[in-house]
Amino acid sequence: MNFFWWKKETLSPDCEDLQGRLSLEAQSQQTSNGKAMPPSEESFSMPSKDTENPGKQMKADMETIAMQETPAAEKIPICEDPSILHNMLSDFRKHVNGQIQTAKEISEKEILCIGDCVNKIVNHAREYIDQSKNTMDHSFSEQSTAMEDYLNYSRQTIETQSNTVKNALSLSNQISEAGEAVDRLAGEAKLLALNATIEAARLGGSSGKAFGVISEEMNHLSNQIATTNGMIGDTIKAVQESLPSIMKQTTAQIEKLETFMGVMDQLKKNMGDDLSTSNDAGNTHLEMIMSLAYAALSHLQYQDPMIQNLQKIDYLMKDLHEELNQGLNINDTPDQIKQTQLGCLPEYQHHEDLDEGDTQNSQNSGEIVLF
Amino acid sequence: MGKQILVVDDSAAIRQQVGLALAQAGFEIIEAADGNEGVSAVDQHPSIAMVISDVNMPNMNGLEMVSAIKKKPANKALPILMLTTEGQPSLIKQAKAAGAVGWIVKPFNAGQLVATVQKLTA
Numbered sequence: 001m002n003f004f005w006w007k008k009e010t011l012s013p014d015c016e017d018l019q020g021r022l023s024l025e026a027q028s029q030q031t032s033n034g035k036a037m038p039p040s041e042e043s044f045s046m047p048s049k050d051t052e053n054p055g056k057q058m059k060a061d062m063e064t065i066a067m068q069e070t071p072a073a074e075k076i077p078i079c080e081d082p083s084i085l086h087n088m089l090s091d092f093r094k095h096v097n098g099q100i101q102t103a104k105e106i107s108e109k110e111i112l113c114i115g116d117c118v119n120k121i122v123n124h125a126r127e128y129i130d131q132s133k134n135t136m137d138h139s140f141s142e143q144s145t146a147m148e149d150y151l152n153y154s155r156q157t158i159e160t161q162s163n164t165v166k167n168a169l170s171l172s173n174q175i176s177e178a179g180e181a182v183d184r185l186a187g188e189a190k191l192l193a194l195n196a197t198i199e200a201a202r203l204g205g206s207s208g209k210a211f212g213v214i215s216e217e218m219n220h221l222s223n224q225i226a227t228t229n230g231m232i233g234d235t236i237k238a239v240q241e242s243l244p245s246i247m248k249q250t251t252a253q254i255e256k257l258e259t260f261m262g263v264m265d266q267l268k269k270n271m272g273d274d275l276s277t278s279n280d281a282g283n284t285h286l287e288m289i290m291s292l293a294y295a296a297l298s299h300l301q302y303q304d305p306m307i308q309n310l311q312k313i314d315y316l317m318k319d320l321h322e323e324l325n326q327g328l329n330i331n332d333t334p335d336q337i338k339q340t341q342l343g344c345l346p347e348y349q350h351h352e353d354l355d356e357g358d359t360q361n362s363q364n365s366g367e368i369v370l371f
Numbered sequence: 372m373g374k375q376i377l378v379v380d381d382s383a384a385i386r387q388q389v390g391l392a393l394a395q396a397g398f399e400i401i402e403a404a405d406g407n408e409g410v411s412a413v414d415q416h417p418s419i420a421m422v423i424s425d426v427n428m429p430n431m432n433g434l435e436m437v438s439a440i441k442k443k444p445a446n447k448a449l450p451i452l453m454l455t456t457e458g459q460p461s462l463i464k465q466a467k468a469a470g471a472v473g474w475i476v477k478p479f480n481a482g483q484l485v486a487t488v489q490k491l492t493a
Contacts, residue, residue, distance in 0.1 A: 111384040119391045290395060294481030297388045301478035304382045305456045308427065366480045368487050369463070370473040 089324060093317045100310045107303045114300060118293050125289045129282040140275050144268050151261050158257060162250040169243045172236050179233045186225040193218035298366070373397040374420035374492050379409035379436065380454070381428045385477070389423055389454070392481035393488060406431025410439045413446060420492045423484075426455035426462065434465050441470035450491045454479060 196215030200208040376398045378389045383404075390400040401416055403409040405428045413419055422440070426433035433453060440446045450472040453463075458476045466474060472491060475484065 108382065108384045112387055115384065115387045115391055119394075122391075122395055291482065293395070294392060294485075297392055297481045298478055300388055301385065304380075304385050305477055307382070308456050364476065366476065366478060366483065368473060368475050368479075368483055370487070370491075371467045371471065 086321075086325060089317070089321050093314065093321065096317065097314055100307070100313070103310065104303075104307045107307070111300050111303050115297065118296050118300075122289055122293045126286055129286050133279050133282055136275055136278060140271055144271075147264055147268070151257070151264060155254070155257055155261075158250060158253050162247065162254070165243055165246045165250060169240065169247070172240045172243065175236050176233070176240070179229050179236065182225060182229045182232075186222045186229060189218055189222035189225065193222060373399045375399045375401055375416060375418050376488060376492075377401045377403060377409065377412050377416070377419045377422045377424075379403040379406065379412075379422065379424040379428070379433065381405055381425065385425065385454075388481070389479075389484070392485055396485045396489065398488065405429055406433060406436030406439070409436045413440050413449070417445070419449065421488060422449060422451040423454050423488070424451060426453055426457050426466075434462070434469055437466060437469040437471050452487070452491065454484075 193215045196211050196218060200211035200215055202208070203211060373396075376393050378386050378393075378400055379402075380386050380389070381404050386402045386404075390402065394400055401412055401419065403412045406424075407430050409422065409424060410431070413422065424433040424436060428436075431439070433455065437451050437453075440449065440451065447470075451470065453466050453471050453474045454477060455474075456477045458474075463474050473487070475487075
């Protein structure tokens, strides 16, 4: 990179424009450095122009150039004190590297904060969704258990009631049978009373009178037994008549309970489906949040390539510095030049063993190549 | 406890971004800031399941680190994935020769990186 000096070479006849441009740029360099270049015989000078006869002027120019037998590639200093340029570039490099380092530190700090926020957002979302899922699962499980317990209790109660009614029916049948036996006993007692009356009439006197009393009492007793048994029979009959109705009601209750249990099972299934849908929706939202977080992380990566590219500016400046020093005959060693960089930016190893022309990326950003 | 992934990069931001992406997928992250720290971390944590490393780093670069890690027979099967801004074929060739399993040019897609790590550590 011959930015700061010009090499005087023998120009071909068609290089007049180049020669003129070089001379003008050299003058411009003098002005920008603020130092006047001492006139030198070795400096290029524009031949006087003959505007009326360009062909003649060109020939004269060529002769002038031919007479300047300057050795090829001779370096022409562009300032009186080369170390000023050297120091200016050193300072400039330090300044630029300092700015790059500051930019790196600030942007890295901010990006770490943003990354931390992204992480917190994802964690918060994950925690919230997990918590919601657990709460709903727990609530659903609790309600299902309570409902099942209540229905089982109701079923057991109705079944117990049904069994009690069946037992009552059975007992009432037994009582009816006992009532029939009592009826027979009452009939026998009435027959005995009749026999006693006949015997009392046959015996007569005091003996007959005693039999008469017994006969009368037995008759009275048999009537009372019959009356009482009849009342019991009526009651049992009323109970027996009511039991089928109770039994029917109990059966209806069991049927209703079974229907209700079927409805509850369907409800439970629907709630389970809703819960599953809700959980799936939660997972979908979490995946979306994760996807957005990943996208945010991808965008945050701009900082690293940006800083690395900025750091490459120093590689260019270092090359420039070396070439400048060569041009100005300053014998800084490469380590001394490198030292300008140290303390500001980390020194990366150059990949100087790259194949010629192997400077372009063969992969697109984000592309993953597995060997 | 998830599988341990070593992330080697001199950029704290990149370490964080790779770490966040992998941590969300259930991996445990160990960080190193250059090749020297990377080699030490592999020695200290034999349970590391995979290494993701930058190439351009101070002290010891990523390619040197791969060679140093792969020198040890115990690390022959340890997958090392290069994650870098560089993409020159010569460098990729060197990484492959040193024993790396793959190459990603930054910026990376976090989802794809996670999928690749899951595949390589399965």
